Amino acid sequence: MTLLALKEDRPTPKAVYNWRVYACAAVSSFASCMIGYDSAFIGTTLALPSFTKEFDFSSYDPDDLALLQANIVSVYQAGAFFGSLFAYCTSHFLGRRKSLFVFAAVFLLGAGIMLAASAERGLAPILAGRVLAGIGVGGASNMVPIYISELAPPAVRGRLVGIYELGWQIGGLVGFWINYGVNTTLAPTRSQWMIPFAVQLIPGGLLLIGVFWIKESPRWLFANGRREEAMKILCWIRNLEPTDQYILEEVKYIDRDIERFERDVGKGFWKPFLALKQPKVQWRFFLGGMLFLLQNGSGINAINYYSPTVFRSIGITGTNTGFLTTGVFGVVKTVLTVIWLLWLVDHVGRRRMLFIGAAGGSLCMWFIGAYIKVAGSGSFSSSSSGGLSGGGIAAMFFFYLWTAFYTPSWNGTPWVVNSEMFDQNTRSLGQASASANNWFWNFVVSRFTPQMFLKMSYGVYFFFASLMILSIGFVFYFVPETKSIPLESMDRLFEIKPVRKANKVLMAELGMQEVGAAGAEDGSVSTVDEKARGHLERTERV
Template sequence: MQRQESNFSEDVKAYQPQNPKRKQTWNTSNAADAHAEVMAEYLAESVPEPREIHNFRTYLIAIIMCMGAAAYGYDTGFFGGTLALPSFKKEFGLRVPQDLTKAQLATKRADMVSLFQAGSFFGAGLQLPFTEKYGRKWSVIFSNIIFIASAFAQTFANGSVPVFVFGRFLGGFAVGFLSLVIPVYLAEFSPPSIRGRLVGFFDIFIQVGTLAGFWINYAIETTMESNRFQWQLPVFVQFFPAAFLLVGAFFVPESPRWLLMVDKRELAIKNLTRIRGIPEDHPYLAFELNEVTKGVEAERALRGDSGMLRIAKELFVIHTHRKRLLFGMALIFFKTFSGVQAVNYYSPIIFEQLGFVGAKNSLFATGIYGTVKFVCTLIFGFFVVDRVGRRIPLIAGSIGLSLCLFFLGGYLTGVGPKAEGAPRVAGDYVAITSLFLYAAWYCFGWNSVPLTLISEIFGARYRIVSMTVCLMWQWLCTFSIVRIMPIALNSVTTKTYFIFGSIFFCAAPFVWYFIPETKGLSLEYIDRLFDSSKRTGAGHVNEDNMPTLNSSGMDEDKPVIQYLENAAEQKLAPVKE
């Protein structure tokens, strides 16, 4: 297929590095400069995106798929408030001092919350063979059936703690599946110019679910009698977003990229044409199919007969890919240890420390907190991420988050948590404001950008394996946080906030030195950001001078992957007539 000539000479010129003599690489303090160079290449070699591909169908597919995120978000929103309901405490023996001491209550709360994250850890790991064999669509359907079963198990546990926590484990297992499959699907089918927005839908719908969970608990506490149905209702509401996704998934097209991976080209073309809303002979569709096909064929050439274990081994052995994995895991670490998951689940306890004593008051304050997160996530997802990019929100958010946490910890350490019945003073409201600012800063960057980046930065050969490792790491970190937080609030008390703030203060220099900008680039071009040989102008190795490989698939001095990548690129590059 003939390469389309670019009409963007001015755009290309605008993206040229300011100092062309300086060879930029992705691991310098000027990591963003590599983006300008690759963006210039992308504009010169690509066909411009037609307006028609940003259509209603594209957004509708993203909304349907992200109902899985709403189901997960609802759990983080409703469960902390449900734990605070007197009817739930009575049903499951969580009253102090009738049933438990404060220390015992903290441990039992931690167990009931963290079993969900433990299930997610195993679900994220076990989804890999299923997703690769059966595709993204059927993985979503399978996991939703499990999630619906978990909602029924929790709702009708009838006071049995083992049945209830088993239901939470099942729900977490399903969410572990969805937490990887949905972002991968969104990244694979999205047009490059709005990929950040559509992948960001995942976090927007998490906030939608969280917000619904917060306010449903508040409405139940203020309007319903304290009985079994009072706590069963918010638990059963989990069923509705999962059921919506289960039905909607049957009408969602399979990922064209995955269909090409399993040699279903005709169906891939049909699905891509349907998603983009343009005819098969449109130049942009031909360009996109060519680029995706090149990437898939290159991956096939790279993979050969290698199984997932071999690919995982290569991922840790090859230096450049290992660095990408470590950077992805670092982003997840900073995102999780911002403490936001702990605040979501235990927000009633935190607001009680600030003087909002009683289930009704703490749930109202929690609802406001969720509303702030939802509004800020919506603004960031629609108006910021694909304009400003990834790096600046992460750097600014790190500084803002750490300052809010330091202030909150300092205030509570200075005046101490409020005793029951103590009047609130002006400082309490300032501290609450800092907590709301913390939510806003988190949503303007760290809420969605790390997930967007880990769905973008890994090469085709390693994308699914790498994201599996990163998501398992995320659930392990989240499990640690929600397991430790109630015990920390009971023992370390207010100094807990200093720990989170100190960790997050280190995130800004990490992003500045190591994370490149990926805004506006296709997945195939993002790989060039991390290819130091291309960034330094090194020549390619063709098929005629490939090395003799040893039994491990590696040359003594150079990974075989580099040779195969170059060979595949030369073999698959379109030739001008």
């Protein structure tokens, strides 16, 4: 195999890798554009001179101002936490597509309310609007990875779910740069800070329009007894006829999976909750929550929401200089996300990227914290020059190097793993749990980051570095490689021990089944089975 070759679970017609499945993934990923933008723009908007003047930030003492900024940022995560849970209800009763419509509409309502804020009305519209926007993005963050993973052929599932992450980074890139643009080109008036808030309406509106074009998930339709509609959409997405062998096999796997879980778990809104009594289901819920705890423990959201504070701790001063540095951070993340999406996620694999990202990112965080400790630049003192010493330049280099390690690993990979590791009957509830965990830990980080920087200074970086080291051991011992595994085979993947060999063993088993079926057709079963068993034994030794 070449580096760019796809590892398939079974022979796959080229027609399956068509524009339709990519287009559905891209359109639904407008949701992640609005999530990424909202995560990125708020930190620098709070630092705009026009915004701080409008709401009289200078009258607050440092502790009260840190609390106010934390509340503005964190009510969004609180809303997203509940939105990700609400999505389980809408997904069960309405499906994936209509759920996206509902949450896009809620997001647009929240974004519109924020535009009513002013010096006379105060910050209440922004706080209320961010709660509603949070509900919208929380629900969308649950739905989009599930929707894409249920459409995707196994060999490119990571790439397609990665489009969701790419949308997040594109939204973030705009969010990081927009305040630099308005600060350098517009006078410091109310219009200056209103523009970043108004731009939220663009990705939300595009998602609302796009929902009318994309198709419902065939797996959801099969699970809800709408077989004729499901077959029609599945054939459209795969670009194959209903009689094609690939379609017949895929439908057989889906039916078998649905039948098994209706038998073992049962069908209905509450049945997946009853499935939580099973240790194997509890374990995957635990893994999903831990992946997002460790993702947020890397420090990424401290940087996303409070980038001016982070760069000031390194020694970057001056409003435009801080905005420019933040914008470059967004560019680096977006470029590396494209590389991750097109190659790394489906060729290097999930586990290996998580190892590399955690190890390299931890070393960078240790260096940045050590520099701040030695240089004493954690006081956040301002100067007009914005200049950096040689050590400060080195700290900036290691900050961007940390970005290079983190982005193609912990940034999007937890979303990919969570979107694919649950079975049909618990996938929606599992993704709701994973998304809620993401937003809960996101809330914790965003709520306490300002106070952490005030009290801990360089210790913040040591804290994040330590958590990244812990994540290496967690992934090695507990998280199997999910690359190229069909969704219907995930139960078997999590049964295989040791975890580090699970993917190779299961892929060999799937290959043995495929070869065995071919042998049964030409009468050479014994020879084929012997070769398949030999291949499996060699794989297990590896």
